[in-house]
Amino acid sequence: MEYLEITPSLSIPMTEIEFTYVRSSGPGGQNVNKVSSKAVLRWNLAASELPDEAKERFRGLYPSYVSEKGDVIVTGQRFRDAPKNRDDCLEKLRLMIAKSLEKPKKRIPTKPTRGSVRRRLAEKAKHSAKKELRRPPNRDD
Numbered sequence: 001m002e003y004l005e006i007t008p009s010l011s012i013p014m015t016e017i018e019f020t021y022v023r024s025s026g027p028g029g030q031n032v033n034k035v036s037s038k039a040v041l042r043w044n045l046a047a048s049e050l051p052d053e054a055k056e057r058f059r060g061l062y063p064s065y066v067s068e069k070g071d072v073i074v075t076g077q078r079f080r081d082a083p084k085n086r087d088d089c090l091e092k093l094r095l096m097i098a099k100s101l102e103k104p105k106k107r108i109p110t111k112p113t114r115g116s117v118r119r120r121l122a123e124k125a126k127h128s129a130k131k132e133l134r135r136p137p138n139r140d141d
Contacts, residue, residue: 002014004090004093005094006098006101010101012043016047016048017041017042018042018043019039019040019041019089020039020040020042021037021038021039021040021082022036023036023037024038024077024085025038031080037082038075039075039076039077039085039088039089041072041075041086041092041093042072042073043071043072043074043093045058045066045071045072046070047070050100051101057100057101058097058100061096061099061100062096062100072093074092075089076089076092
């Protein structure tokens with residue numbers, strides 16, 4: 001059985017991936033009107049063996065690629081022939097899955113430095129003084 005290798009520990013059986021070919025709008029001259037060279041890859045994300053958190057990240061990163069049924073649809077039409085477009089689709093899917101497997105780094109909130117706070121407050125005081133000079137003088141007498 002043939003597999004699409006994502007990482008050394010994860011691969012997807014090619015039996016889960018379905019291909020169809022349609023007419024491409026890409027390069028090919030007059031041949032574009034006759035030959036179906038655009039590859040359309042369809043893969044069921046919900047039924048795959050990806051970890052659940054990776055599936056959720058995939059849906060978050062690539063919402064336009066996931067259909068309402070939960071199928072991932074990737075198209076390839078960069079090349080003039082169907083086998084190259086098929087390989088292009090597989091490479092796109094491999095990169096997308098690899099990216100969704102990466103756990104995002106936890107953000108560590110930081111505080112502004114003492115010097116930056118001091119400079120910001122000094123700038124605010126300077127700006128306030130400039131605005132104060134634009135006001136008409138007080139006639140309290």
